[in-house]
Amino acid sequence: MIRIENLSKDLGEFFLRDVSLEIKDGEYFMVLGPTGAGKTILLETIAGIYRPDSGRIFLDEQDITDIPSRERNIGMVYQDYTLFPFLTVEENIGFGLKSRRVSKREIKRRVDELANLLGVSHLLHRYPGTLSGGEQQRIAIARAMIMEPNVLLLDEPLSALDTQTSERLRAELLKIHSITKTTTIHVTHSFEEAFLLGSRLAVMNKGEIVQVGKPNEVFRKPDSEFVADFLGVGNLFQGESIINDGIAYIDIGGIKIASTTLTLKSRSVHASIRPEDILVSTKRIVSSARNSFQGKIERIVDAGTILRIAVDVGIEIPFIVAITKQSFDDMNLKKGMAVYITFKASAVHVF
Secondary structure, three states: OEEEEEEEEEOOOOEEEEEEEEEOOOOEEEEEOOOOOOHHHHHHHHHOOOOOOEEEEEEOOEEOOOOOHHHOOEEEEOOOOOOOOOOOHHHHHHHHHHHOOOOHHHHHHHHHHHHHHHOOHHHOOOOHHHOOHHHHHHHHHHHHHOOOOOEEEEEOOOOOOOHHHHHHHHHHHHHHHHHHOOEEEEEEOOHHHHHHHOOEEEEEEOOEEEEEEOHHHHHHOOOOHHHHHHHOOOOEEEEEEEEEOOEEEEEOOOOEEEEOOOOOOOEEEEEEOOHHHOEEEOOOOOOOOOEEEEEEEEEEEEOOOEEEEEEEOOOOOOEEEEEEHHHHHHHOOOOOOEEEEEEOHHHOEEO
16 A cells, blocks of 8 residues: 655656545556646655655555665656667566576566566567567566566556557556556556546646546546546446447436447447537437437536536436537526437447
């Protein structure tokens, strides 16, 4: 377990302000936030690269605040890999064990074991400069994991990769975590990564932790204007999907929404619809859109030229619809009024 108490560090442009956080043993914890929020400096302070100006860091109830980085047994992987260019893949992975004077036989055994787990056994003789970005990131992760760290810190490890490679490596991170149960803190800009990897997440802004919770809780119930604006998700639902004639029908607890963005077999999914992709009307719209529901206006938020309307269609979470002030005035919408919402199946993003 990691416990951070009132941690502050000022590096000028980047800083932490009175950060307190507790991460459970074996947890896969995500940290989200805009550029400059303090995400990387938080990881680097936990790793011991920086000593905090104030506050304490505890690992399994031991105060490690003043313990040198090399003695913390914390592994860190950056987005730019930082591999040694003149060492082979095998030498890169085993470098830390060699510095600990582990026997060549044991280094070989553990390198082979991790290489098999990450699917890079065929690359052991190669040099980093000959590898793709995804391959280099796998090697960087293997190099950190071979030290059997108490905590693994990942600083946007997937951000420099293409979509397909990122998806594969994301699955491998889940696999590694399920096998090793290593406590992991993963910094990302990706909401999708946060949902698919994290058991809990923290949102950071201006050096502070502004909200902590399970991904569903944070996305569905942002507790500040910043979190709501930053996440930008007005409609996010979890449910079970069933594929029928190439269309996914997702049961979100009382209604089923159709999506053409999912073609996999039935599974538990998350579905999101941006507020601006939903039409609101006082009468049912006749169109090709597959999703249309009747509801009642629960609340109206005036954001200037755009208004956000919460429409209760009989499920736990209301739909949020964004419309122009002109459209709002033309329909003379009011709280409590019965309306219809309509959106295309292609507007339902599923992951």
